[in-house]
Amino acid sequence: MGGCNENGKGETQHGKSSAKKCAKSCCCISHGIRSSHTTHRSARRRAVYRGEQKNDAKERTRSLWQTRCDASTEGRWTHRLIRDLRVWSRRKHGELCFHPTQILTGHGCFGSYLHKIGKKVTSGCHHCSAENDDAEHTAFDCPAWNHSKKYILGVNPLTTINMIPAMLESAEAWTACTRFAVCIMQEKEEAERDREKRSRTS
Ligand SMILES: [Zn+2]
Structure with a gap:
């Protein structure tokens, strides 16, 4: 069996073919591992965010937070200043x-x-x-x-x-x-x- 570390120079046709097969195989394995990891991570995220995409879950939480703050009798001063918590929490600086x-x-x-x-x-x-x-x-x-x-x-x-x-x-x-x-x-x-x-x- 040819290995993945064969020198490209002076390779036989069989060697090139093996290297190509090997490269393809490595790529598939590597892709498979990545896919497997990605799938696993996505599943975990979906579980954490109850099946939602992370950004959708964030937006839903922000809207819920806004509704609660609008209706609350507490923290009225802060609410007067920060009227839109969604804009506040999405800020890129500060x-x-x-x-x-x-x-x-x-x-x-x-x-x-x-x-x-x-x-x-x-x-x-x-x-x-x-x-x-x-x-x-x-x-x-x-x-x-x-x-x-x-x-x-x-x-x-x-x-x-x-x-x-x-x-x-x-x-x-x-x-x-x-x-x-x-x-x-x-x-x-x-x-x-x-x-x-x-x-x-x-
Ligand atoms: Zn004063």
Whole structure:
């Protein structure tokens, strides 16, 4: 039997024929193995996605997720900002880090949130006279953070309506809004730590 590693030069006709047969055989075996693997993998995926193609299953899950969020009474602030979860989850750029997540969820260093979880007596803003300091007030209304708007010149004035569409449209706007959120929240956290320290020592 001729092997697959025969040198092509100086081959006899029989050798060439054997090599061709061998190559064909190798190809079939290789193809068979690949096909077998592919079939097995596809079967596994179909099982995981209940017989659906992966992308179809993803889209169905996104639509279900959207319907539930539209109907829910929870997370209304996030829903106001991220109106279409399908577009949000299909984005090709943009990682969410800690401080922008605080802005998007309203869970973080905001008077209203700290008041809600029992860490503060009132929900007012320490940086202006507003009686309610929440994520909306912090990111869009509080005059104390006007200096941070230098980061978002491309999407200024920033509103609850245009922020997410701008972030989804370009990586530059995503980065700008992220820097804006990080700058504000870091300053707020530092001020909050100072207040806590003062209250402990007084
Ligand atoms: Zn304020």
